[in-house]
Amino acid sequence: MRFTKDHEWVEVAGDVATIGVTAYAAEQLGDVVFVELPPVGKAVKVGDNLAVVESVKAASDVYAPIAGEVVAVNDELTGTPETVNAEPESGGWFAKLKLSDPGAVDALMDRDAYEAFLGTL
Amino acid sequence: MSQPLKRTSLYQAHVAAGARLVEFGGYEMPVQYRDGVLKEHLWTREHCGVFDVSHMGPSFLTLNETSGDGDADHRAIAAVIEPLISGDIASLKPGQVRYTLLLNDEGGIVDDLMIGRPVSAGRQGRLYIVVNAGAKEGDFALIQQAAAGRATLARADDRALIAVQGPEAAAVVAGLFPGAGEFTFMHHRRIDYAGEGCAVARSGYTGEDGYEILVRAPACVELWERLLADERVRPIGLGARDSLRLEAGLPLHGHDIDETTSPIEANLGFAVAKPRLKARALRGAERIARELAGDLTRVRVGLRVLEGAPAREGAEIADAGGQVVGRVTSGGFSPSLSAPIAMGFVPPALSAPGARLSVIVRGKSQSAEVAALPFVPHRYVRTV
Numbered sequence: 001m002r003f004t005k006d007h008e009w010v011e012v013a014g015d016v017a018t019i020g021v022t023a024y025a026a027e028q029l030g031d032v033v034f035v036e037l038p039p040v041g042k043a044v045k046v047g048d049n050l051a052v053v054e055s056v057k058a059a060s061d062v063y064a065p066i067a068g069e070v071v072a073v074n075d076e077l078t079g080t081p082e083t084v085n086a087e088p089e090s091g092g093w094f095a096k097l098k099l100s101d102p103g104a105v106d107a108l109m110d111r112d113a114y115e116a117f118l119g120t121l
Numbered sequence: 122m123s124q125p126l127k128r129t130s131l132y133q134a135h136v137a138a139g140a141r142l143v144e145f146g147g148y149e150m151p152v153q154y155r156d157g158v159l160k161e162h163l164w165t166r167e168h169c170g171v172f173d174v175s176h177m178g179p180s181f182l183t184l185n186e187t188s189g190d191g192d193a194d195h196r197a198i199a200a201v202i203e204p205l206i207s208g209d210i211a212s213l214k215p216g217q218v219r220y221t222l223l224l225n226d227e228g229g230i231v232d233d234l235m236i237g238r239p240v241s242a243g244r245q246g247r248l249y250i251v252v253n254a255g256a257k258e259g260d261f262a263l264i265q266q267a268a269a270g271r272a273t274l275a276r277a278d279d280r281a282l283i284a285v286q287g288p289e290a291a292a293v294v295a296g297l298f299p300g301a302g303e304f305t306f307m308h309h310r311r312i313d314y315a316g317e318g319c320a321v322a323r324s325g326y327t328g329e330d331g332y333e334i335l336v337r338a339p340a341c342v343e344l345w346e347r348l349l350a351d352e353r354v355r356p357i358g359l360g361a362r363d364s365l366r367l368e369a370g371l372p373l374h375g376h377d378i379d380e381t382t383s384p385i386e387a388n389l390g391f392a393v394a395k396p397r398l399k400a401r402a403l404r405g406a407e408r409i410a411r412e413l414a415g416d417l418t419r420v421r422v423g424l425r426v427l428e429g430a431p432a433r434e435g436a437e438i439a440d441a442g443g444q445v446v447g448r449v450t451s452g453g454f455s456p457s458l459s460a461p462i463a464m465g466f467v468p469p470a471l472s473a474p475g476a477r478l479s480v481i482v483r484g485k486s487q488s489a490e491v492a493a494l495p496f497v498p499h500r501y502v503r504t505v
Contacts, residue, residue, distance in 0.1 A: 030153065030360075033454040034461070036430055052483065059430070
């Protein structure tokens with residue numbers, strides 16, 4: 001699993017990346033009450049809006065940490081958005097992207113580097 | 122230019138309780154504690170929440186010279202404040218508190234506030250006035266200017282103001298403040314705590330029964346800790362305070378109401394003293410009377426968002442034909458209803474409960490309908 005400074009995680013299997021937000025991000029967001037997911041087929045570049053998570057008090061954007069095409073979204077979050085808080089780094093995933101360049105994920109932080117980054121916040 | 126944030130006397134207690142702090146009204150305030158907004162909100166609806174609202178503007182306006190005739194002195198101090206506000210203060214009975222509006226010359230709402238008349242015969246000719254945090258410097262200046270030579274405004278915002286809200290608030294507060302259970306909502310009394318006289322008002326902004334207690338700094342931390350030691354009580358941040366007042370249909374100044382909004386547009390006509398309006402003895406009386414007679418272009422309503430994301434402040438409201446007819450002034454997710462709710466302004470013709478509208482969130486149209494306010498029934502205690 002790789003991580004960004006915006007607290008997204010990416011897990012690559014073959015040329016497909018699963019994307020979610022980290023446990024730290026879920027804690028910061030508070031209770032998630034609504035998740036807006038991208039349409040399947042949408043092409044995203046690094047930094048594009050991928051999803052929106054809403055807590056009771058605010059909406060927060062989730063950015064694409066890597067470029068690709070949305071091939072699946074986690075529809076279960078529509079009915080049970082609280083899964084983002086309960087299982088942020090597993091069942092609370094947002095979308096799967098087919099990567100144009102799977103190697104690009106290596107530029108992101110590994111867990112040690114992300115933990116170290118959290119220590120600076 | 123940013124000024125250093127102020128801290129209330131309870132700041133250290135918030136940090137110790139794991140609060141997440143944010144800027145609000147020039148203060149560093151707890152937006153939530155460890156439980157988070159959702160749980161804090163529901164706890165207040167079911168049990169009892171305590172809120173540090175010391176950032177607000179409590180004050181006392183006192184006649185410079187009293188006659189000793191309590192009723193005459195009350196009328197005299199009422200006459201000092203009434204030219205600034207929408208309401209009738211002269212008719213307040215001893216101990217009564219009234220919600221009212223500071224108006225500008227155009228009938229716009231400069232702030233909303235609470236004004237109380239003391240109970241005791243020895244304190245007549247004085248008013249307890251609580252204004253909002255963000256507007257308090259301007260409000261205090263206006264009141265001081267109006268009172269010049271006749272009355273003196275003493276700020277009390279160096280004290281702590283603690284709100285205790287929820288169905289179990291009365292039992293909690295009565296255990297610490299003898300007699301607090303003997304008066305109804307929108308009344309207040311001076312009750313001693315730890316040898317200090319405190320202003321104890323049965324009031325609040327959550328829709329629940331509860332109290333707002335003004336206590337001097339030395340005793341406030343001990344009071345806060347003692348409240349929290351009660352297992353029925355949890356600390357509640359500004360996040361849940363906002364979702365609670367939204368469910369209760371109560372407007373937030375600077376968001377739902379501001380200097381451009383009139384009391385009639387804001388659906389706060391109950392706060393306008395009709396005899397003073399009739400006599401045009403009210404700022405902006407011409408506009409307010411015209412709007413009250415039906416010449417109105419927009420009115421504050423509640424909205425249930427029937428699908429999709431919460432519609433938040435600034436979201437456009439459209440009619441059935443897609444024409445933009447208004448804007449959301451506050452909105453979010455209702456923990457009690459598990460659904461998105463909002464307040465906003467629409468033309469009167471579209472303001473009846475059930476009217477079908479839509480809200481535009483991130484470019485998408487989502488169906489919504491006008492809902493009666495409050496979204497969650499008020500549970501104020503009107504008889505004891």
